[in-house]
Amino acid sequence: MEWIDTHAHLPHIAERGVSVEPFLDGTEIAVIDIGTLPDDLEPRLAMKNGRNGRIAFTAGLYPALSAEPQSDIDRAFKQFRETVLRHRSEICGIGEFGLDFYCEGYGSPEKQTALARKQIELAAELGLPVVIHSRSADEAIIRLFADYAPVHGVIHCFSSGPETAKTLLDYGFFLSFCGNLTYKNSRAIQEAARMVPLDRMVFETDSPYLAPVPVRGTVNTPANVEHVYRFFSELRGIPLPEIQKRAAENVRTLFGPIFDD
C-alpha cells in the first residue's frame, strides 16, 4: 500500500540542503510537486526527466505575485499561460493559487482575487482541478467560489474548522490535511478531520514546511506524510490500510490516473 503526498515543493526542500534524490528515483512515496511561480514548471519537469520516481506536477501562481505592479502581473500570467499550454499533458492541476490575508505585502484582496479568478478560468478551460491556498481568508474564499461551484479541486493544507469545511465540501472541494493536523493546538482542524467524508480527504506534507509531530521543527519531506495518515487513522479509529486505500482513490478522482503504473 502506498503513501501519496499530494502537495510538496521538492526544489524548496533541496534549497534547504536536504536531498530529494530518493523521491526522484522512486520510493514507496508518490509525490505531487506543486508550482508557485510563472517560470518554475520547466525546471521542475527537467528535474524529473528520465527518472523513475512517481512524481506528478502542477503549475500555479502564488498570491504573493499580486504585490507586483499590474503590468508585471499581466506579463507573468501571459508567460505562465503559455508554459501551461505547452506542457498541458505533463501537469495534473492548476495551483497552488488563492488568497492569503495573513502575510503582509501580498497585494490587495482585489488584486489577489483577480489573479485567482484568472487561474480558476484557466483550469476550467483545460479541464484541470484547482489546488487552493487559503490563509486567513476563509470568508473571501467562500465568496469567491460561490461563483464557480460545483468546483473540481482541493483546499491544500486545510487549516480551518468544521463549519468552513462543510461549506467547501458542499462546493465540491476535497480537503487536504497536512502536518498541522498533528499539532496540539489544532483543535479546529482536528474537528474538521473528524467530520470529513472518507471520499473527500487527501494528505500532504507541504514540505519543506509544516513538519508533522513527531518531527516538528525539521525540514519536512514527503517521507513524513505517513505521520499525517497515521494521525488521521487514529483520530477516526479507522485502520491505516483503509485510509491509504481511500486516499489513493480520492487522488485518482481529483487528479486522474497520475500514479497508475
Ligand SMILES: [Zn+2]
Ligand atoms: Zn505549498
